[in-house]
Amino acid sequence: MAQTVAQPTATTPVVPAKLPLSAIAPWAVFFGILMLVLLYFVGAEQGATSVFSGTDVHEWVHDARHLLGFPCH
Amino acid sequence: MNSATVRNLLVRGMLAGLAAGVLALVVAYLLGEPNVDKAIGFEDAHAHEHEMEVVSRSLQSTAGLATGVLVYGVSFGGIAALAYCFALGRVGRFGPRATALLLSGCALLAVYVVPFLKYPANPPSVGDPDTIGKRTTLYFLMMLLSVLLAVAATLLGKRLRPRLGTWWATVLAVAAFGVAVGLAYQFLPAVNEVPKDFPATLLWRFRLSALAIQVVLWGGFGLLFGELAERQLNPKPAKAAAAGRTVPAAR
Numbered sequence: 001m002a003q004t005v006a007q008p009t010a011t012t013p014v015v016p017a018k019l020p021l022s023a024i025a026p027w028a029v030f031f032g033i034l035m036l037v038l039l040y041f042v043g044a045e046q047g048a049t050s051v052f053s054g055t056d057v058h059e060w061v062h063d064a065r066h067l068l069g070f071p072c073h
Numbered sequence: 074m075n076s077a078t079v080r081n082l083l084v085r086g087m088l089a090g091l092a093a094g095v096l097a098l099v100v101a102y103l104l105g106e107p108n109v110d111k112a113i114g115f116e117d118a119h120a121h122e123h124e125m126e127v128v129s130r131s132l133q134s135t136a137g138l139a140t141g142v143l144v145y146g147v148s149f150g151g152i153a154a155l156a157y158c159f160a161l162g163r164v165g166r167f168g169p170r171a172t173a174l175l176l177s178g179c180a181l182l183a184v185y186v187v188p189f190l191k192y193p194a195n196p197p198s199v200g201d202p203d204t205i206g207k208r209t210t211l212y213f214l215m216m217l218l219s220v221l222l223a224v225a226a227t228l229l230g231k232r233l234r235p236r237l238g239t240w241w242a243t244v245l246a247v248a249a250f251g252v253a254v255g256l257a258y259q260f261l262p263a264v265n266e267v268p269k270d271f272p273a274t275l276l277w278r279f280r281l282s283a284l285a286i287q288v289v290l291w292g293g294f295g296l297l298f299g300e301l302a303e304r305q306l307n308p309k310p311a312k313a314a315a316a317g318r319t320v321p322a323a324r
Contacts, residue, residue: 016169016306018162023075027083028155035148042141042148048209059128064141067105069185069194069283071208 043070078305083154085301090150093293094143100289101142104282106134108196111275116198119268142286150294153180157302164227165239169306170299177295183223185287188215191258194283196276201266208264218257226250 043065045051046058058065058073065072113130128137157176167175192212200208230246237245267276 014168014307015166016162016172019075019079019158021159024079024155024158026076027079027158031083031151032155035151038144038148042144044209044213048206055127059133060137061141062128063106063109063133063138064101064145066109066194066196067101067138067283067286068141068145069189069212069287071192071195071200071205071212072197073200073202073205 043068047072079155079158081305082158082302083151085305086150086154086157086298087147088150089294089298089301090146090148090153091143092146092297093150093290094146096293097146097286097290098139098142100282101138101286102134104285105279106138108275108279108282109134111272112196112198112279115271115275119198142290146290146294149180149184149290150298153177153294154298156180157298161306163231169302173299173302174295177291177298179223179227181287181291183219184216185291186284187219187254188212189280189284189287191215191261192264193280195266196279199267199271199276204264204266211261211264215257215261219254222250222253222257226253 041057042061046055047065047070062072110130153176157173160172160176161169164172164175192208192215226246226249229249230242233242233245236242
């Protein structure tokens with residue numbers, strides 16, 4: 001209905017081409033892990049487990065951890 | 074060529090995540106922080122021993138909060154962009170923008186709302202420090218389970234579609250997701266560590282503000298990333314229109 005040929009310049013919904021998994025995989029592995037490590041430092045470091053000793057990381061992101069829903073002390 | 078598309082989408086996802094993080098930060102600061110302060114006030118009034126402040130409250134509620142929320146936004150923006158690369162053209166007849174909004178809506182549900190309904194966000198002074206290990210494990214387990222179940226439900230829907238048609242395949246997949254999540258809720262241990270005289274309204278408001286932060290983050294991300302992805306993947310109309318206007322000035 002909305003996809004009339006009369007308006008080719010309008011934003012007609014075109015189903016985009018699939019991206020092959022082989023093109024996604026290297027990015028997904030490297031950046032996926034990197035992002036998960038960042039999330040770990042925001043969400044859990046110096047709570048249940050610690051990579052660095054002390055409480056500096058925990059105290060710095062304390063409010064964010066509470067408001068983003070992560071368990072915090 | 075395809076690898077470059079993935080890279081461009083990833084960069085746009087992280088940028089959209091950063092921008093959505095800024096929006097979420099505004100909500101966190103205006104709606105969330107007053108509740109955090111009140112909860113800390115309750116904690117101080119009831120604490121037996123006073124802890125030494127490592128980072129001052131004024132830093133925690135501004136720079137600290139910003140660090141956390143923005144890193145969270147960029148990280149989930151990147152992960153969502155990678156998931157988007159998989160989803161593009163594989164989840165039905167949706168264009169780049171609609172796919173982005175659909176994906177971020179599902180991400181809000183799977184990453185946040187489903188775990189939140191079982192293990193909701195808690196303000197300071199709610200939660201026993203001795204059980205932090207158990208609570209962290211349960212929360213991340215619930216998050217992982219919810220995301221895996223959402224992926225499984227999507228695959229199930231795709232499998233059922235040729236036999237049942239799009240409508241009933243979707244209904245059945247969503248119902249299966251609901252039943253599986255309900256079973257997880259039933260069998261995972263409950264956590265209830267709210268102090269006896271902690272104000273119920275404060276707890277409710279804190280949790281509502283936590284939910285609002287996520288709705289703004291994922292809603293903002295879906296709209297922003299969708300627009301960026303649309304412009305990257307379907308550049309023709311925009312480019313033609315822009316070229317007509319900008320070429321004389323640019324050259």
